[in-house]
Amino acid sequence: MLIPHPLLGLRDAQEFTYLGDASLMSRPAPEAGEAAFCDYVFLRDNPAGVHRELWFHEQGDRSWLVVTRDTVTHEILGAELASDYARSSS
Amino acid sequence: MTDLTPITALGAAKPAEVSHGSLTLTERPDIGLASLALRKGVTCPEGLPAAGEATDRVFWIGPGQWMIEGPGQADSDFAAQVKGDFPGCSVTEQTDGFSVVEVHSHDGAAAIEALLAKLVNIDPVALAPGCAHRTALHHMTVFVIRRADDQIAIIGMRGYAGALWHAVDLAARRLES
Numbered sequence: 001m002l003i004p005h006p007l008l009g010l011r012d013a014q015e016f017t018y019l020g021d022a023s024l025m026s027r028p029a030p031e032a033g034e035a036a037f038c039d040y041v042f043l044r045d046n047p048a049g050v051h052r053e054l055w056f057h058e059q060g061d062r063s064w065l066v067v068t069r070d071t072v073t074h075e076i077l078g079a080e081l082a083s084d085y086a087r088s089s090s
Numbered sequence: 091m092t093d094l095t096p097i098t099a100l101g102a103a104k105p106a107e108v109s110h111g112s113l114t115l116t117e118r119p120d121i122g123l124a125s126l127a128l129r130k131g132v133t134c135p136e137g138l139p140a141a142g143e144a145t146d147r148v149f150w151i152g153p154g155q156w157m158i159e160g161p162g163q164a165d166s167d168f169a170a171q172v173k174g175d176f177p178g179c180s181v182t183e184q185t186d187g188f189s190v191v192e193v194h195s196h197d198g199a200a201a202i203e204a205l206l207a208k209l210v211n212i213d214p215v216a217l218a219p220g221c222a223h224r225t226a227l228h229h230m231t232v233f234v235i236r237r238a239d240d241q242i243a244i245i246g247m248r249g250y251a252g253a254l255w256h257a258v259d260l261a262a263r264r265l266e267s
Contacts, residue, residue, distance in 0.1 A: 007141035007153070008223065012211040015226055059226040061141070061152040081153070 003067060004079050005057065015059040021045070022052035022066045025086055048072050054082060099189035099251035108259060111266035112197030113205060115258055117251075118243075122160035122168030123184040125151065132178050142221055144235050149222035151233065157184065157245075189251035191258055195240040201265065202242055208261040209244075210234055228257045 001013040021044050028036040049072055055065045064082035069075070098119040100106050105117040126148075128134060139150050147159050160168045169183035195201040206214035210225050212234065217223065222235040230253060233245040246254040 009142075009216075011225075014211065059231050060224050061150075062224075063153055083153075 001074070001076070003055065003065070003076055005060070005065065006080050006084075007063070008061065011057070011060060015057060016055045016065075017058045019054040019056060019064075022054050022082075022085070024054060025066075025082065026089075050077065055079075099248045100255055101252075106255065110259070110262040112195050112201045113262045113265065114194045114196070115255070115262060116192045116194070117255070118161075118190040118192050120162050120164050121185075121190045122163035122166065123188055123190075123245075124158050124160070124169040124172040125182045125184050126156045126158055126172065126176055127180040127182075128154040129178065129180055135176055135179070139220075139222075142223060144220055144222035144237075149233065149235055151222075151224055157233070187248055188245050189248045189254065191244045191246070191255060192237075193242050193244070193258065193262070197240075199239040202236075202240055204265055205258075205261055206234070206242065208265070209258065228253065230254060230257075 002010040003013050003016060005011045023044075028040050049070060050068060051071050052066055052068050055067045057063050057065065065079045066082050066085040067079045068077040070077060095103055097103055098105050098117055100117055105119050107114065107116045134154075137145070138156055139145050139148055141150055141153070143150055148156050149159075151157050158172050160171070163171070164185050168185060169181050173181040193202065193205060203214035206212065206217060209227050212223055212225055217234065217236050219236050219238050222233060224231065224233050226232070227244065227246070230246055230250050232254065235243045235245070237243055244254065244258060
């Protein structure tokens with residue numbers, strides 16, 4: 001499987017490690033309360049289809065990526081730097 | 091005072107060198123290394139290579155990060171010298187963390203590309219002269235720099251210098267036969 005790194009082009013998926021759902025990037029505010037943090041830590045969507053997830057280019061340039069992947073076909077639809085994604089979604 | 095003899099990462103008094111067919115492997119303990127990282131809000135100094143690229147003495151290692159090479163400067167305070175060239179940036183000494191293996195082909199690019207194809211999961215043709223990538227080689231993290239059509243440098247962790255040398259040496263030997 002190849003991941004289209006936004007800076008380096010297609011790179012082998014073995015160079016990456018997987019963290020999980022990209023919604024982990026939107027952490028509740030410190031004063032949001034226990035229930036909000038409980039949801040943040042334990043609740044995940046489990047979609048059959050398009051999913052945004054965090055991958056770390058560990059054996060590469062060590063950047064975090066937000067990869068859009070279809071969980072049904074495993075097709076990778078795109079990837080962007082997590083720092084760019086955070087800036088554009090905030 | 092005790093008379094100590096400096097040894098290279100491979101444990102010998104002199105740098106290792108071996109030839110298999112058209113490929114020559116050379117250990118380069120003389121290369122001083124220092125990493126350069128941009129601090130928040132600092133504008134990028136000019137002349138540094140872009141993502142995945144390398145110039146004569148500098149190669150890109152990550153967003154806002156570069157490695158500077160100083161051939162013949164391993165026994166000097168190379169980081170201090172780099173720090174003087176890039177004021178306002180974070181510079182860290184890396185000479186003692188890495189070990190450099192250079193591979194030279196006496197028979198053009200084909201032998202180098204065949205060796206790359208055996209060792210790393212990067213398209214050897216796309217790794218043109220002036221490209222540098224960090225990738226995995228036998229599960230070790232390495233920097234691979236295409237210095238020229240017929241020359242690459244592989245920079246790996248110093249503690250794994252023996253394993254890295256073994257991997258490159260074995261691949262070159264298998265290409266010969």
